[in-house]
Amino acid sequence: MAALKHIVGSVAVITIRNPPVNALSPQVQVSLMEVLKDVTLDPSVKAIVLCGENGKFSGGADIRTFSKTDPKTDIKRMSLDDVNSVAERSRKPVVAAVEGVALGGGLELALACHYRIAHVKARVGLTEVLLGLLPGAGGTQRLPRLIGVPAALDMITTGKIVPAPVAVKLGIVDSVTEGSAVEEAIHLAQKVVGQPLESRRICSKPIQCPPNVDSLLNDAKVKLKKQFRGAESHQVCVEAIRAAVQLPFAEGIVKERELFLSLFNSDQAKACQYAFFAERSVAKWTTPSGANWKSASPQTIRTAAVIGLGTMGQGIAVSLAKAQIQVIAVEQDEQQLEKGSKAVTAILERETLKKQQFELAHKSDSFGSVTFTLDFNALKNADLVIEAVYENMALKKEIFQRLSSICKPGAFLCTNTSGLDIDEIASVTDRPHLVIGTHFFSPAHLMKLLEVVRGYHSSSTIISTVMNLSKVLNKVGVVVDNCPLFVGNRLLLPYINQAVFLLEDGRTPEEVDQVLEEFGYAMGPFRMSDLAGLDIGWRSRMEFGLTGPKLLPGAPVRQREGKRYSPLPDILCEEGRFGQKSGKGWYQYETVGGRNAARDPWVHNFLHEYRRAHAIKQKNVSQGEILEWCLYPLINEGFKVLEDGIASGPEDIDVIYNNGYGWPRHKGGPMFYASMIGLPRVLVKLEEFYKNNPDIPSLKPSNLLKALVKQGSPPLKEWRSQLGYPNSRL
Numbered sequence: 026m027a028a029l030k031h032i033v034g035s036v037a038v039i040t041i042r043n044p045p046v047n048a049l050s051p052q053v054q055v056s057l058m059e060v061l062k063d064v065t066l067d068p069s070v071k072a073i074v075l076c077g078e079n080g081k082f083s084g085g086a087d088i089r090t091f092s093k094t095d096p097k098t099d100i101k102r103m104s105l106d107d108v109n110s111v112a113e114r115s116r117k118p119v120v121a122a123v124e125g126v127a128l129g130g131g132l133e134l135a136l137a138c139h140y141r142i143a144h145v146k147a148r149v150g151l152t153e154v155l156l157g158l159l160p161g162a163g164g165t166q167r168l169p170r171l172i173g174v175p176a177a178l179d180m181i182t183t184g185k186i187v188p189a190p191v192a193v194k195l196g197i198v199d200s201v202t203e204g205s206a207v208e209e210a211i212h213l214a215q216k217v218v219g220q221p222l223e224s225r226r227i228c229s230k231p232i233q234c235p236p237n238v239d240s241l242l243n244d245a246k247v248k249l250k251k252q253f254r255g256a257e258s259h260q261v262c263v264e265a266i267r268a269a270v271q272l273p274f275a276e277g278i279v280k281e282r283e284l285f286l287s288l289f290n291s292d293q294a295k296a297c298q299y300a301f302f303a304e305r306s307v308a309k310w311t312t313p314s315g316a317n318w319k320s321a322s323p324q325t326i327r328t329a330a331v332i333g334l335g336t337m338g339q340g341i342a343v344s345l346a347k348a349q350i351q352v353i354a355v356e357q358d359e360q361q362l363e364k365g366s367k368a369v370t371a372i373l374e375r376e377t378l379k380k381q382q383f384e385l386a387h388k389s390d391s392f393g394s395v396t397f398t399l400d401f402n403a404l405k406n407a408d409l410v411i412e413a414v415y416e417n418m419a420l421k422k423e424i425f426q427r428l429s430s431i432c433k434p435g436a437f438l439c440t441n442t443s444g445l446d447i448d449e450i451a452s453v454t455d456r457p458h459l460v461i462g463t464h465f466f467s468p469a470h471l472m473k474l475l476e477v478v479r480g481y482h483s484s485s486t487i488i489s490t491v492m493n494l495s496k497v498l499n500k501v502g503v504v505v506d507n508c509p510l511f512v513g514n515r516l517l518l519p520y521i522n523q524a525v526f527l528l529e530d531g532r533t534p535e536e537v538d539q540v541l542e543e544f545g546y547a548m549g550p551f552r553m554s555d556l557a558g559l560d561i562g563w564r565s566r567m568e569f570g571l572t573g574p575k576l577l578p579g580a581p582v583r584q585r586e587g588k589r590y591s592p593l594p595d596i597l598c599e600e601g602r603f604g605q606k607s608g609k610g611w612y613q614y615e616t617v618g619g620r621n622a623a624r625d626p627w628v629h630n631f632l633h634e635y636r637r638a639h640a641i642k643q644k645n646v647s648q649g650e651i652l653e654w655c656l657y658p659l660i661n662e663g664f665k666v667l668e669d670g671i672a673s674g675p676e677d678i679d680v681i682y683n684n685g686y687g688w689p690r691h692k693g694g695p696m697f698y699a700s701m702i703g704l705p706r707v708l709v710k711l712e713e714f715y716k717n718n719p720d721i722p723s724l725k726p727s728n729l730l731k732a733l734v735k736q737g738s739p740p741l742k743e744w745r746s747q748l749g750y751p752n753s754r755l
């Protein structure tokens with residue numbers, strides 16, 4: 026039985042049971058319906074309390090069953106909406122006791138109850154939009170009636186989860202308790218027996234509309250279109266709320282169902298749900314040697330140190346402090362320390378304000394303290410140290426040597442690098458098994474991704490400790506192997522190169538960016554490069570002798586070791602065009618540090634002259650080809666990363682791209698996208714591109730891609746078995 030009943034006096038307590046999150050699977054819904062009908066007919070029962078087992082109300086409809094559901098038959102035959110209707114129409118008061126979470130369909134069920142009591146630590150939200158859906162069990166019709174259109178619009182279209190104290194202020198729940206929500210709900214249920222229920226039924230409430238409701242909804246669509254480029258569910262959610270505004274409740278429910286079904290089997294919904302499970306699967310890491318998340322023993326980090334208070338170090342320090350970890354922040358000189366401490370303090374103040382506004386000044390746990398110092402000896406008691414100085418191997422090695430002698434035995438040593446060799450850094454320490462790479466993304470206090478780069482000697486304890494820490498920091502950790510550029514940047518390199526080649530061949534930064542932005546990227550490659558700073562890649566290319574003083578004399582301008590090379594980004598940097606930070610790059614900006622990219626005639630003229638000087642013929646490339654030209658080499662590199670065993674599965678690559686590189690979540694990630702468009706298509710196009718451009722090695726199709734196509738393109742979840750890794754983690 027998925028819904029259990031026990032009687033307390035004259036109150037029937039119905040408990041949803043479906044571990045681990047009491048998801049409302051079709052069986053749970055059927056069972057809930059039966060028990061609800063049973064207790065409504067039982068004359069000895071005067072009131073009903075609904076709760077979830079093990080302190081969790083419900084994590085919503087069971088997402089795992091969606092792919093097995095036929096929307097035309099299964100959903101129409103029996104839906105959560107029917108259960109909600111029975112609860113709402115009941116003549117006996119129904120009280121929801123919300124503990125843990127009430128998300129998606131879980132909150133929709135609670136909204137159909139006549140009263141809602143929440144535990145103070147509970148969290149509620151209509152999160153369906155993030156799964157490519159809309160709240161399809163009455164949520165889009167009930168929430169606006171309960172809390173008003175603007176607040177409901179915000180919650181439904183963003184999937185925001187709010188803590189109980191906020192939920193009570195918004196009017197979503199009636200009260201919060203620090204004790205047992207179930208006890209409190211039973212008490213309330215007994216008290217309200219016999220009282221009129223009509224005013225408690227949300228379906229009967231008139232909808233309170235602001236006078237400008239139409240423009241409110243239209244403006245929301247425009248804003249969401251910009252924020253979630255190409256994503257359908259956010260737009261459709263607004264239409265469902267419009268139905269709540271325009272139609273009586275029963276008709277609104279019919280419209281909501283129609284809109285829900287339009288999304289249910291869409292590719293975007295599949296992609297978002299894949300992304301959800303991929304994030305869970307990467308937490309269950311394994312290494313080729315057999316170490317894994319289950320057998321490892323993570324250590325709790327109470328005190329962490331950050332070395333270097335540049336932009337990355339500042340964000341990392343803030344991230345740690347926000348997770349209530351005590352932070353020791355170290356810099357090398359007084360001036361840097363003062364600059365860094367001011368920046369960290371300012372960000373923490375902003376974050377405190379945001380937290381207070383979000384939680385509506387409810388008392389909440391404070392941030393961890395940050396101590397700023399020039400004294401390396403202050404690190405001797407840190408449980409974990411994150412070095413975040415700039416990308417220079419010699420400097421990093423010097424620091425790790427010092428850390429070896431200062432830090433307590435057993436302290437974990439992490440290096441924040443976007444591509445340097447972890448093993449080389451670990452080799453200078455007395456504890457290579459306790460050294461690991463932690464590749465944070467800027468701004469580190471906001472970006473979700475943490476690439477956890479295991480070195481050859483990294484122990485399972487350090488991997489699991491850092492993976493645990495990523496969860497504590499509210500980030501998604503992905504374990505990858507040590508190789509130049511790791512996973513994310515390794516895929517990024519061919520993508521950026523291809524984009525630059527397009528400029529040589531006649532396209533403009535605006536044209537290329539537009540195609541990638543229409544695809545769903547928050548920013549095209551040129552706007553993104555301007556934001557990240559063009560000088561970073563330039564310095565690294567100088568280091569590798571691709572440009573600058575180390576470049577071998579006589580090297581052809583547009584070739585390096587027989588491979589196509591474009592000097593365009595180098596020339597921009599030589600001109601002092603580093604992107605936003607210098608007020609000009611591929612675009613021009615209103616000021617130094619400005620963010621509004623505008624077409625720059627200088628760039629257009631420069632490109633024109635460059636093509637003329639090198640007698641490059643302009644190629645006609647369609648928008649579709651721009652997309653394939655940029656994305657397929659990125660995907661191809663993903664297959665090569667899998668072949669090399671650098672990432673253990675396609676899900677790892679997709680999670681990295683969704684959370685760190687602005688890949689549109691509703692397209693699942695590059696590997697999922699490849700599986701959706703079809704591997705044969707990707708292979709054929711790569712073969713064609715490579716044939717016409719044999720001097721671009723990243724276009725040469727990977728062996729894994731070819732092997733998969735040869736096998737008839739198996740579904741993505743079977744790719745892992747091709748890789749020789751021990752077990753599929755999905």
Ligand SMILES: CC/C=C\C/C=C/C(=O)SCCNC(=O)CCNC(=O)[C@H](O)C(C)(C)COP(=O)(O)OP(=O)(O)OC[C@H]1O[C@@H](n2cnc3c(N)ncnc32)[C@H](O)[C@@H]1OP(=O)(O)O
Nearest residue numbers: 046048084085086087088089105128129130152161162305
């Ligand atoms: C019939 C349709 C009618 C109406 C429309 C309603 C639609 C919906 O309700 S869609 C679902 C909406 N719900 C959500 O979006 C919530 C998703 N879950 C979460 O956000 C989190 O899992 C959590 C906050 C509930 C718990 O977080 P945490 O404690 O960190 O645990 P995990 O995230 O690792 O999850 C544990 C475990 O549970 C699985 N799981 C979570 N939610 C669901 C779900 N709704 N359906 C199925 N399975 C779920 C999750 O995958 C983990 O399992 P594995 O480790 O095996 O993957």
